[in-house]
Amino acid sequence: MYYNKLIFEVSTPNRIGHDLKVNTNNLSNLPSNLKRSNKLKLSEVSEPDVVRHFTNLSMKNFGVDTGFYPLGSCTMKYNPKINEKMANLPGFQNVHPLAPIEAVQGSLEVMYETDILLREITGMDKFSLAPFAGAHGELVGLWIIKKYHELRKDFKRTKIIIPDSAHGTNPASVAVAGFDVLEVKSNENGTVNVEALKELLSDEVAGIMLTNPNTLGIFEKDILEISKLIHDIGGLLYYDGANLNALLGRGKPAIMGFDIVHLNVHKTFSTPHGGGGPGAGPVGVIKTLENYLPGPVVEKNDKGKYLFKTPKNSVGRIGTFYGNFLVILRTNSYIKTLGVENLNKIGNLAVLNANYIRKSLEDYYEVSINDLCMHEVVFNGLLDKSTGITTLDVAKRLMDYGVHPPTIYFPLIIPQAMMVEPVETESKETLDHFIDVMKKIAIEAKENPEIFKDAPHDTIVSRLDEVQAARNPVIKFDDL
Ligand SMILES: *Cc1c(COP(=O)(O)O)cnc(C)c1O
Secondary structure (H helix, E strand, O other): OHHHHHHHOOOOOOOOOOOOOOOOHHHOOOOHHHOOOOOOOOOOOOHHHHHHHHHHHHHOOOOOOOOOOOEOOOOOOOOOHHHHHHHOOHHHHOOOOOOOHHHHHHHHHHHHHHHHHHHHHHOOOEEEOOOOOHHHHHHHHHHHHHHHHHHOOOOOOOEEEEEOOOOOHHHHHHHHOOOEEEEEOEOOOOOEOHHHHHHHOOOOEEEEEEOOOOOOOOOOOOHHHHHHHHHHOOOEEEEEEOOOHHHOOOOOOOOOOOOEEEEOOOOOOOOOOOOOOOOOOOEEEOHHHHHHOOOOEEEEOOOOOEEEEOOOOOOOOOOOOOOOHHHHHHHHHHHHHHOHHHHHHHHHHHHHHHHHHHHHHOOOEEEOOOOOOOOOEEEEEEOOHHHOOOHHHHHHHHHHOOOOOOEEOOOOOOOOEEEEOOOOOOOHHHHHHHHHHHHHHHHHHHHOHHHHOOOOOOOOOOOOOHHHHHHOOOOOOOOO
């Protein structure tokens, strides 16, 4: 309430910035039920009030441009400003989705090129750039699996296998696509338990969804055996490639035996994300599944002209027009400014940074899997469990030190999970600062546990009802 009144509600009766003389004559033809009968209750503020209000709000934001953001699984890497420059070029920004195809060849070329770049990176044979997010790509991939089996008149395949470490969107997408989830357990190394997997296999399995490296940041070393097992029973392999950082330029999902992938270009390929979007989740497939991709996909004819096509057995359209074009454009700009041949440096640095943090903190926090990690490291809370200080407390206390907390309580199989993804764009100084702060917090947990109770202390609001904030966000004036 304090926050609302003092900072958010700045209206003062009868104060105005501008008096807009609205011409109401041309509204006289409006049907009376469309006309407002009571006065619009806008905030009554002066221009300086408005400027200060929004400028102050903008400064309360935390983002990759203001500080370290090791939110695991989210790949909060720096978003190069050149991508924004490209996306703001008027020729791209002002293009109309219904413009004649001859007038937008440049934009189609960007899409076509991006398709080719993503093919090269993943080893897939064709991409649809249409999905608007990672989870959207998952749904498309599952529809493809469904249609593939249905067109072969194989109707009993109703189950999709997912590891217990999977990202929450995986089982959700499986359910939305009308499949049942078969959960496969992880072993003590944090990877798929192949023996447990074998027990789940049958001719009712439509496929498997895997993330590799998985959400524990561990590479699935048995992937070739897994892909053979799934293919042998007639299933397909879906690759959740939301976080491709570790693999860039080092390995390809196609070589591991995957048939379908989605990529979160807003994570790996550095388009700004958070707060729900915008993103893009291009879906790539191997040759035999090309015809199932959602339309439209971009093709180039013999004369060098770009066109849109809908594949023959397409699962259909999954959104309006052509996907998030400007996000695809930023992806293209990101890959080309680095150069495909340099992409492996991203993975090397991301993996090095994660392991540097793992080793530096292992005497203070319990490392969940005692092995080399890939792009992220998962701790199981404080090493010293006697303090009673939980992962939530540590996350809240981190904010007092100006650091964005890591992802917490995910993956679900690690009880006090803290998933740290430092990404490649952070300097050693930043990592050292984070490590220092984390050590300090571990010492505080022993010596001054009281301080955690109502942390964070220095933020505008302290402990929020996070469930309510996510389910019922207040995002507008109720009385407008
Ligand atoms: C982020 C993420 C997703 C979901 O992506 P959205 O774009 O948020 O829908 C799926 N799987 C994994 C492993 C992720 O990290």
